[in-house]
Amino acid sequence: MKKSLLSMGLALAGLCASVLYGEPSKVFDQIKQAASPDELYALLYAVPKGGDLHHHGGGSMPMEYALDYYLDAERNGGRQFYIRTRIEACPEHRLRPEVMYHVLGEWDWKALDPCLQKQFKLVTELTEAEQAAWLSDLKIDQEGEGRDEFFEKIWWRMGPVFNDLSVGPDLLVENMKAMGKEGLRYIEMQVIPWSHTDAEGNPVSAELWYETYKKRLAQPDALATGVTMRFQVVIIRFLPEAEDHVRRAFEFIDKHRDLFVGINMAGREDEGKGQAARFTEVYREMQRLYPKIPLAIHAGEADEGNSNIRDTLALGADRIGHGLNLLKDTDTYLLMRQNQYMVEVNLVSNKLLEYVPDPMQHPFPVLLRTGIPVSLNTDDRGMWDSTFTDEYYSAVRYYNLSWEELVKVGRDSLVYSFLEPSKKAELMADYDAAVLEFESTYLTEDWRDAVQDVDVTVSNYGKENFGLTSAVNLGDPIE
Ligand SMILES: [Zn+2]
Incomplete structure (x- = not known):
């Protein structure tokens, strides 16, 4: 009996607060006006x-997941993968398309003409700068990259992993x-x-x-x-x-x-x-x-x-x-x-x-x-x-x-x-x-406190386009 009276009281108190502060849709409108980009991002996350x-x-998957696989021998069972780091003409053979950072499994690399083979190296032997360039070339993240980069090049750089x-x-x-x-x-x-x-x-x-x-x-x-x-x-x-x-x-x-x-x-x-x-x-x-x-x-x-x-x-x-x-x-x-x-x-x-x-x-x-x-x-x-x-x-x-x-x-x-x-x-x-x-947790007068507790994954896209200040962590493994 006591318990139900207490919960009735709490429900009434909640009702009063929501009447005072407004319907969820009104609170949402207020949040859109008042929130910083990071706060709105956390709310929408x-x-x-x-x-x-x-x-x-x-x-569909963060490209960091693919890189982890190629670079971690425990994950790939010690298999060898080759990546193209030079593009030079060979007299008789070509590899279509001609794409920097084209990744091949050992089995495909072995089948290449020696002149082409020389333009590849093991992915594990990439310098840090090459590794970063490869990752960037797996993404549409630079001015001037658009549909040609996407349709004609990127897929070859992912190699056989997926x-x-x-x-x-x-x-x-x-x-x-x-x-x-x-x-x-x-x-x-x-x-x-x-x-x-x-x-x-x-x-x-x-x-x-x-x-x-x-x-x-x-x-x-x-x-x-x-x-x-x-x-x-x-x-x-x-x-x-x-x-x-x-x-x-x-x-x-x-x-x-x-x-x-x-x-x-x-x-x-x-x-x-x-x-x-x-x-x-x-x-x-x-x-x-x-x-x-x-x-x-x-x-x-x-x-x-x-x-x-x-x-x-x-x-x-x-x-x-x-x-x-x-x-x-x-x-x-x-x-x-x-x-x-x-x-x-x-x-x-x-x-x-x-x-x-x-x-x-x-x-x-x-x-x-x-x-x-x-x-x-x-x-x-x-x-x-x-x-x-x-x-x-x-x-x-x-x-x-x-x-x-x-x-x-x-x-x-x-x-x-x-x-x-x-x-x-x-x-x-x-x-x-x-x-x-969600409405009862976030669309209330305490929304600002509530969004602080959201464990957000921040993307590079969000950072570049929405002015987020939080650090990018998309691609980190999720526990
Ligand atoms: Zn589609």
Whole structure:
């Protein structure tokens, strides 16, 4: 009896305080006005987040994780890796592309012409300056680096690490720890399950990929991250055999629906050979053969207006990746309004790859406020040197997001995920409860004290773009 009176009293006191100080959304508005960049970053770091629906395996992890693997013999089992530190012409042989800091496993290096071999050295023999230059060249972190650097060079500098089935699953769990710490609950990661190798560079089957990842994700440390993983098969759209990959993806996903939830298509849209309309026939063919497999497809990641989003919807797409030129195609924009096709937004990616250098030209706030579901995503945060929080911070700072809008964006990332209904309901209930708890902890008159206690991971991107004063610690291992 006494206890319930006491809790009633506490509840009343809490109610009075919140009435005096205002509703969570009003407090959020006040915080936006009063907080320093570091305070707002800490607050948004602690905000409960839903899903990262646009997330490429290999590009998603801090590049420091890859370096650790190459430089630590205990982690890589003493295997040898070679890195290119000189580019000189050889009379008969070339290595395409010609990229500084191109990393090869010993097995690939041995197969090179001796003239090319000489331009490589062991990664463990890099000078400190070379090591720093390699790390920097794995990121879009310099003036003038943009989409050519990203699409044509960076991937060769990562070497075989993320494709190595003896390492990839552990790196994924490392990344789940980091993103779980930011309050993320779900990742839908794009992978090509038949493009992986064993530790010596030999191809492994997609079946083995599936078994190995499934086992790793069931380990206690993976479960403890609080992050649920599901995968999409991604098709590289401009390859000549891309139609066959679509067929293969349908067949593979249909057999592994517990982990695989959808198909994606990626690759430069300005490349010309991978336009959506090319694939109409093969998707029709597959849709006649298999129960529904959802589609989330890159479209509208382009400078100019074109019919790519419309053609992609015609393939049966449920979600559009990027959708940057949607507002330039009025008919398709009107079609998508209220029609429940989500646009997966990638603010940091679009800025760094110079699709939208000026954030005020980004369609995100217009889509959000005119009835098109949107989510925030990291795309290839390893190369952006960024966190999920950077996406939230960009959205709140550039577009004056209200608390209700912020919560809706997070919630919609679960609503429009391709998760099976029971798991989706579970994650949404968990998200809603976490939002209430966040409101009572942080959106109060004591918010300033509360954000002091947040153990924040600060990214280089955040430091450069938002004027944070805290030290960068993204890439440090998460305990
Ligand atoms: Zn993407």
